Amino acid sequence: MSVVKTLGQFIIEKQKDFPYAKGELSRLLRDIGIAAKIVNREVNKAGLVNILGDEGTTNSHGESQKKLDIFANHQFISALTCGGECCLIVSEENDDPIFIESDVSHNAKYIVCIDPLDGSSNIDVNVSVGTIFSIYRRKSTEGKPTLQDALQRGTEQVAAGYIVYGSSTMLVYTTGKGVNGFTLDPSIGEFCLSHPDMKIPEDGYIYSINEGNYINFPDGVKKYIKFCQEEDPSTKRPYSSRYIGSMIADMHRNMIKGGIFLYPPTSSSPKGKLRLVYECNPMAFIIEQAGGRATDGFQRILEMEVESLHQRCSIFVGSENMVRKAEDMMMKYSPEMSQKKTATIKSVIAKAS
Ligand SMILES: O=P(O)(O)OC[C@H]1O[C@](O)(COP(=O)(O)O)[C@@H](O)[C@@H]1O
Ligand SMILES: [Mg+2]
Numbered sequence: 001m002s003v004v005k006t007l008g009q010f011i012i013e014k015q016k017d018f019p020y021a022k023g024e025l026s027r028l029l030r031d032i033g034i035a036a037k038i039v040n041r042e043v044n045k046a047g048l049v050n051i052l053g054d055e056g057t058t059n060s061h062g063e064s065q066k067k068l069d070i071f072a073n074h075q076f077i078s079a080l081t082c083g084g085e086c087c088l089i090v091s092e093e094n095d096d097p098i099f100i101e102s103d104v105s106h107n108a109k110y111i112v113c114i115d116p117l118d119g120s121s122n123i124d125v126n127v128s129v130g131t132i133f134s135i136y137r138r139k140s141t142e143g144k145p146t147l148q149d150a151l152q153r154g155t156e157q158v159a160a161g162y163i164v165y166g167s168s169t170m171l172v173y174t175t176g177k178g179v180n181g182f183t184l185d186p187s188i189g190e191f192c193l194s195h196p197d198m199k200i201p202e203d204g205y206i207y208s209i210n211e212g213n214y215i216n217f218p219d220g221v222k223k224y225i226k227f228c229q230e231e232d233p234s235t236k237r238p239y240s241s242r243y244i245g246s247m248i249a250d251m252h253r254n255m256i257k258g259g260i261f262l263y264p265p266t267s268s269s270p271k272g273k274l275r276l277v278y279e280c281n282p283m284a285f286i287i288e289q290a291g292g293r294a295t296d297g298f299q300r301i302l303e304m305e306v307e308s309l310h311q312r313c314s315i316f317v318g319s320e321n322m323v324r325k326a327e328d329m330m331m332k333y334s335p336e337m338s339q340k341k342t343a344t345i346k347s348v349i350a351k352a353s
């Protein structure tokens, strides 16, 4: 008879991997799990509880906020505030950072960056959506945390994860020692270990990109899409095109089956659409921990400089060999887009003048 291991039990068990651990990170992950269950409850009956549709407000990205965006945002902020382990929150739905000042959090040292509801365009049509979170330890030691504490590179993450609210609800996370997935068992109200030590296949046969933006894609991306569509049975091409439109659901599928997800620059989003701090960095950490690769077509996402809370970047992420192939195409057909290349050109010009 198989033994069920809950998220709480697993977290405590893994605490021994961190000799300095005092349980704060464990409690923080517990708090995220609690909010996820409440959001899951509403998502599952969204049509019945008047939580579909627009809230009538917009966020700093100019996007109309969905009622479920606001509900999820509120649930995660209050769970993190009550839990006492978080001193600062960065959320997609809040223009400014949220400094937590409560009786229970005066010694809190963790920063949580969160996309409370990912895939908002799919909420009203009953397609999988998700939540993405990224956790840092504050760098500043004295007094209140600062904005700088929230602008750390992705390499500084101590944990990251996502929840996918789909046919089943799963929580997948890493603390830098591999990736594990837990499925919510509604009958006991617990996330239970169902996908231990997740690994993304090195090669995959699925490419995931919004081809509706094709004409505005960089040449390197156009060439890569053509490569995916060419007939070559020896390499199982043409690959299948799959695009759900919820980054979390597209990446979770690729994590299990292998594949590549791309959101390159487009005319409407010249720097890419997805946000570095609470979408790209956490997903890059998880995918790398599962053996995959995550870049902006040139540079490792986790090493990118973080200049602002809601900064956007382009992302090429998934199976190692597929991402490398796409990078080859970018370097060959769109070298001008390499930040490094641009930086080098700029410094040469500066030196010459
Ligand atoms: O509709 P597009 O341009 O393809 O964008 C879809 C992408 O936008 C997102 O919905 C953005 O995330 P939010 O829903 O959290 O704003 C991603 O989940 C998804 O991959
Ligand atoms: Mg999102």
Ligand SMILES: [Mg+2]
Binding pocket: 069, 092, 115, 116, 117, 118, 119, 120
């Ligand atoms: Mg969102």
